[in-house]
Amino acid sequence: xxxxxxxxxxxxxxxxxxxxxxxxxxxxxxxxxxxxxxxxxxxxxxxxxxxxxxxxxxxxxxxxxxxxxxxxxxxxxxxxxxxxxxxxxxxxxxxxxxxxxxxxxxxxxxxxxxxxxxxxxxxxxxxxxxxxxxxxxxxxxxxxxxxxxxxxxxxxxxxxxxxxxxxxxxxxxxxxxxxxxxxxxxxxxxxxxxxxxxxxxxxxxxxxxxxxxxxxxxxxxxxxxxxxxxxxxxxxxxxxxxxxxxxxxxxxxxxxxxxxxxxxxxxxxxxxxxxxxxxxxxxxxxxxxxxxxxxxxxxxxxxxxxxxxxxxxxxxxxxxxxxx
Amino acid sequence: xxxxxxxxxxxxxxxxxxxxxxxxxxxxxxxxxxxxxxxxxxxxxxxxxxxxxxxxxxxxxxxxxxxxxxxxxxxxxxxxxxxxxxxxxxxxxxxxxxxxxxxxxxxxxxxxxxxxxxxxxxxxxxxxxxxxxxxxxxxxxxxxxxxxxxxxxxxxxxxxxxxxxxxxxxxxxxxxxxxxxxxxxxxxxxxxxxxxxxxxxxxxxxxxxxxxxxxxxxxxxxxxxxxxxxxxxxxxxxxxxxxxxxxxxxxxxxxxxxxxxxxxxxxxxxxxxxxxxxxxxxxxxxxxxxxxxxxxxxxxxxxxxxxxxxxxxxxxxxxxxxxxxxxxxxxxxxxxxxxxxxxxxxxxxxxxxxxxxxxxxxxxxxxxx
Ligand SMILES: Cc1ncc(C[n+]2csc(CCOP(=O)(O)OP(=O)(O)O)c2C)c(N)n1
Ligand SMILES: [Mg+2]
Numbered sequence: 001x002x003x004x005x006x007x008x009x010x011x012x013x014x015x016x017x018x019x020x021x022x023x024x025x026x027x028x029x030x031x032x033x034x035x036x037x038x039x040x041x042x043x044x045x046x047x048x049x050x051x052x053x054x055x056x057x058x059x060x061x062x063x064x065x066x067x068x069x070x071x072x073x074x075x076x077x078x079x080x081x082x083x084x085x086x087x088x089x090x091x092x093x094x095x096x097x098x099x100x101x102x103x104x105x106x107x108x109x110x111x112x113x114x115x116x117x118x119x120x121x122x123x124x125x126x127x128x129x130x131x132x133x134x135x136x137x138x139x140x141x142x143x144x145x146x147x148x149x150x151x152x153x154x155x156x157x158x159x160x161x162x163x164x165x166x167x168x169x170x171x172x173x174x175x176x177x178x179x180x181x182x183x184x185x186x187x188x189x190x191x192x193x194x195x196x197x198x199x200x201x202x203x204x205x206x207x208x209x210x211x212x213x214x215x216x217x218x219x220x221x222x223x224x225x226x227x228x229x230x231x232x233x234x235x236x237x238x239x240x241x242x243x244x245x246x247x248x249x250x251x252x253x254x255x256x257x258x259x260x261x262x263x264x265x266x267x268x269x270x271x272x273x274x275x276x277x278x279x280x281x282x283x284x285x286x287x288x289x290x291x292x293x294x295x296x297x298x299x300x301x302x303x304x305x306x307x308x309x310x311x312x313x314x315x316x317x318x319x320x321x322x323x324x
Numbered sequence: 325x326x327x328x329x330x331x332x333x334x335x336x337x338x339x340x341x342x343x344x345x346x347x348x349x350x351x352x353x354x355x356x357x358x359x360x361x362x363x364x365x366x367x368x369x370x371x372x373x374x375x376x377x378x379x380x381x382x383x384x385x386x387x388x389x390x391x392x393x394x395x396x397x398x399x400x401x402x403x404x405x406x407x408x409x410x411x412x413x414x415x416x417x418x419x420x421x422x423x424x425x426x427x428x429x430x431x432x433x434x435x436x437x438x439x440x441x442x443x444x445x446x447x448x449x450x451x452x453x454x455x456x457x458x459x460x461x462x463x464x465x466x467x468x469x470x471x472x473x474x475x476x477x478x479x480x481x482x483x484x485x486x487x488x489x490x491x492x493x494x495x496x497x498x499x500x501x502x503x504x505x506x507x508x509x510x511x512x513x514x515x516x517x518x519x520x521x522x523x524x525x526x527x528x529x530x531x532x533x534x535x536x537x538x539x540x541x542x543x544x545x546x547x548x549x550x551x552x553x554x555x556x557x558x559x560x561x562x563x564x565x566x567x568x569x570x571x572x573x574x575x576x577x578x579x580x581x582x583x584x585x586x587x588x589x590x591x592x593x594x595x596x597x598x599x600x601x602x603x604x605x606x607x608x609x610x611x612x613x614x615x616x617x618x619x620x621x622x623x624x625x626x627x628x629x630x631x632x633x634x635x636x637x638x639x640x641x642x643x644x645x646x647x648x649x650x651x652x653x654x655x656x657x658x659x660x661x662x663x664x665x666x667x668x669x670x671x672x673x674x675x676x677x678x679x680x681x682x683x684x685x686x687x688x689x690x691x692x693x
Contacts, residue, residue: 033593034520055521057490058457086456089492124377126439128455265670295670297659302428302436302649306674316677 004184007177009151010040010116013158014078016188018048021076024162026053028063028080037082038118038177064090064115068098071113071167078162084119084171085128091136098167099142114161114168119147120212121262121294121308122175126301132211132263132294137169138240138272144168144193145240149214151182153237156191164193173212180215194238196246202230205318206250208273209260210236213309217260220314229322239269244276251277255286256321262308265293287324290317326531326545328577331552334605336613343556351620353394353551355629357386357608360410362633364582366641367426371586375645376426380406380441384549384581385515387607390414391554392481392511392576395562399478401449401471403464405457406585407513408483409443416448423640429647435658436650449478458484458491461510465501468508468571479565480508481558486526487518489535501571502539509561510536510573513548515580516602520593536573548576549607552614578607651688668693 004012017024026044028036032055035042044053056063060081067077081087087094098111121130137145146161146168148154154172161168199214200221209217214235221231234250236242251257257277259270270291277289292309300307331340345353360382367379382389389411393402402412409422424431426440434444434452444452453460464482471478488494489512501508512532514523529535536543546557554576561572579602583590590599608626615621652675656667663671668691675690 029518030520032520035592037519037588055525057521057526058487058518059490059492061492062490088456124439126442126455127437129439266666295655295674296667297656298437300436300655301438303652303655306652306655312681313674313677316681 001183001185003181004151005178006148006151006154006172006180007038007040009154009184010158010172011042012184013155013162014041014044015047016155017078017159017162018044018052020188022052023074023076024052024078025070025075026078026080027056029058029082030055031080036080038174040116040172041080060086060090061093064093065097067113067115068093068101068111071111072101072109076112076162078114078116081115081117083125083129084117084133085131087115087117087133094137094143094167094169095140099140102166103142110165111167112165114158114170116158116170116172118174118177119171120173120175121299121304122212124301124304127298130299130304132261134171134239134261135263135268138269140240142166143240144238145171146193146238147171147173147211148237149173149176149211149235150180151184153191153197153235155184156189157193157237159188160190160193163190168193171211175212176215194241194243196243197235197237199233199235200231202232202254204230204254205256205258205322206232206234206254207258207260207314207318208234208236208247208250210239213260213262216309216311217314219311220318223311223315224318224322227319229318231318247273247276248281251281252284255284256324257285257289258292258314258317258321259289260292260309260314262294264296265291266296268293287321290321292317326533326543326575329544329546329553329557330550331556332550332610332614334610336610336617338614340553343552343559345555347620350618351615353390353555354608354611354615354621355633356390356410356414357551357611358626358629359413359633360386360389361608362630362637363410363422366634366637368586370426370641376440377428378440379426379586381580381582381585382407382410384579384602384607385513386410387551387554387611388513388548388576388578391551392483392558392574394555395559396479396481398448399476400562401464401467401478401480402483403451403453403460403467403480404483405453405460405485405488406441409441412443412445412448412450415445415450417443417445417450419637419640420643421445423637423644424647427644427647428649429644430650431644431647435654437654458488458493460484461488461491461493461497462500464508465497465504465506468501468506469504472507477566478507479562480506481511481562482508483511483513485518486512486514486516486523486532487521489532490526498535498539498541498573502541505568505570507565507568508571509558509565510571511558512573512575513578514575515548515578517580517584517594519584519588520590531575533573533575541570541572543573543575545575545577548578549605549610551607551611579605653688653691663691665693
């Protein structure tokens with residue numbers, strides 16, 4: 001099977017769905033002839049024409065609001081926000097409009113649409129090209145929030161997101177765009193949203209992670225194994241709606257849990273995982289849940305490698321809960 | 325379609341009236357333009373050598389930057405986007421701070437927290453932009469409102485690009501300034517492109533300056549490669565604002581000669597012929613011809629000046645190379661006026677892990693809790 005980068009897998013998913021369904025329409029800033037600033041939409045305008053993949057004026061609020069209207073009226077918009085950091089002008093359209101349309105219309109109107117956007121640190125982008133804002137959106141009933149960490153998942157989940165009847169925020173870990181490669185089947189396939197992926201089996205400690213933190217946790221788990229600790233690593237990949245049962249099963253299995261994300265800690269996604277376990281599986285717990293996260297500060301620039309959880313900090317937490 | 329205001333034509337021949345500026349000031353504008361072009365060249369070189377991360381270039385925009393900043397008084401403010409750093413130097417931002425910001429080192433007044441090309445200089449009323457396009461527009465309007473209320477006689481010059489004219493900030497800012505009659509000038513630098521999106525695809529309006537009318541203010545279109553025309557249009561707008569005549573929009577038509585940034589390859593989306601055509605309208609060549617014709621400089625002057633400027637820049641680079649990044653503690657500082665307990669704790673725990681695992685970065689120690 002052919003090997004693709006995560007970026008190529010995203011591009012392949014878009015090509016695949018656009019060939020199959022002419023309602024699928026891609027738009028955003030610089031997604032046309034340039035193919036996006038990261039090249040995720042490369043070749044789409046060339047293959048499908050300007051009607052199907054086009055550049056927009058610089059207006060995130062306009063992009064997402066128009067996507068809602070297109071979705072209501074029979075197209076399948078897959079819009080791009082150039083960096084997740086620039087999504088906030090569209091926050092209102094996402095949170096008040098796209099996410100609530102089905103509910104407020106009693107199911108009469110819906111917004112089947114996808115907002116793709118690269119997120120996360122590791123490219124020396126400073127505080128406005130590095131943020132992980134998933135928690136803002138995971139707090140939004142009516143929205144789905146998906147984050148792939150492998151090329152195979154990126155394609156299968158993006159196709160599922162495009163086919164999903166509800167609005168999906170598809171967060172792409174830009175740090176992994178070119179750094180991870182993997183086998184990706186040709187043609188259409190999809191991966192059910194709200195399913196988790198077991199990255200590694202283990203019986204001592206369970207690590208929950210997603211996106212760019214998955215390879216970091218895999219490395220930490222491999223190191224832990226050298227010291228005799230077997231780590232169970234779970235890639236959550238859909239944050240909303242979450243497969244809660246799978247999370248609880250994995251937590252019960254070891255009774256020792258670490259949650260890792262690069263976003264700030266306070267009210268971060270790790271807090272939800274931790275509360276879920278406290279409410280439903282406390283009797284299985286052998287140690288307090290540990291969170292390894294970014295600091296509760298804006299995202300730094302020169303010191304970003306200290307801000308982002310690394311193998312060393314994750315390993316320290318794994319060993320900490322293992323020996324508790 | 326708005327008429328293009330010009331004083332020098334593309335060859336540098338006089339087609340309007342030379343503003344009332346001393347000969348020294350006229351040649352100083354040229355030096356400033358040369359300085360901006362030379363800085364671009366040096367920064368790009370550093371970027372290619374991996375010394376700085378990112379360069380948002382200003383080549384081609386020199387007349388727009390220098391001409392727009394020149395009529396401002398010391399009490400005035402400049403609110404800017406990506407490319408106005410050179411203009412800030414002409415108003416007092418020290419070259420050393422400019423270069424330190426590019427290196428994001430410990431001499432950077434923003435403590436290395438922002439990407440390259442996010443300059444600030446409090447002494448000359450120059451806040452940095454955030455990166456989020458268009459957000460500075462309403463800030464400038466609010467600050468102008470405050471100037472009017474406080475009676476500090478300052479005018480606020482609010483710079484943004486053709487792309488930014490599509491942002492919410494542009495609409496809200498123009499609208500509020502019109503309603504409040506705030507003492508500000510909206511400077512739209514239409515440099516042809518917003519990354520890969522042509523400025524003609526950014527709006528269906530025939531001209532960007534037509535937008536002013538809808539907000540109840542005057543708008544003009546100026547040849548942004550003609551430093552004298554830019555100066556005159558800006559001076560008119562600034563004086564009007566200072567005299568409580570209200571805001572106005574000045575559109576500077578120019579061209580981004582290089583990529584959007586050092587990470588962009590413009591050959592993917594634009595024709596060489598277009599770039600060539602704009603090269604014929606180069607703002608420096610044009611102004612140089614004018615100054616030579618006026619007898620203010622001779623044909624050698626440019627290379628002599630350039631050499632001196634580059635030497636100065638290189639000396640600054642040499643100094644700034646050596647400065648270390650900010651210490652680790654700066655990770656949690658300046659989030660609030662004081663470092664709150666939870667951040668002191670997070671930082672201390674971080675240090676403890678680093679020390680326990682034997683690879684602590686030399687830092688400045690834990691916080692008292
Ligand atoms: C809100 C927002 N959206 C997108 C971006 C990404 N971006 C950075 S610069 C730019 C184009 C800006 O064009 P223009 O306003 O014409 O300024 P220029 O780069 O030409 O100086 C874009 C889309 C951003 N920084 N902020
Ligand atoms: Mg522009």
